Amino acid sequence: MFRREITLGAITALLVGCTADKPAPTALEFRVPLFAVADNHAGGNGDINLGTHMTGAEEVFVAAPGAPTPADSKAQGEAIFRVNADGTVDFRLIASNIDNVIMSHIHCGPKGANGPIRMWLYPVVGPVGAPGPSGAGPQNGVLASGTFNPTGVICPASAVGSNRPLLDAMRAGLTYVNVHTNDGEDGVNTGPGDFPGGEIRGQLDHGR
16 A cells, blocks of 8 residues: 655745755645555455646636636646545545635536536535635635545536446546636636636546
């Protein structure tokens, strides 16, 4: 058994080197233990890992010429999922260098296309939820973690070609995670910290 870790220095800010003759770092490094991953040779669903790295450039977004887009954001994130032997899924969601997070989900859909929400990850966990408050301010590090049960949750044919259970769609690379923001002020999509449709996104795959 071993413990996976993610270093989020590149996500939160550039980590300044520190030696005896140099000043202390001016940025923080987040080392976040994810999961103790067991040997998977026993078969079944246990400890199957899925994950994604999220950026603004992955968002599918159409804006007027010269208008801000999520790709302008310097925010990044990481989402890691472990499928347990009983079919439940443990997750940890990290988002950094981002402001005014209101919600995050697993959506059904291939890379390059938008699709419906099927599982809330923040501010609640489950198939049904509601956004958190707008204008919440800076977020750096673990945004949410927990366990959900995907049983009975279906990705529709309109999003993935044929009706698929959510977990099957996740394993097939037909789902994505994104993080939505809202500054609570007049107007939407005004720039980083104000993309209610999603500021960072990443397609789920294996090998995380």
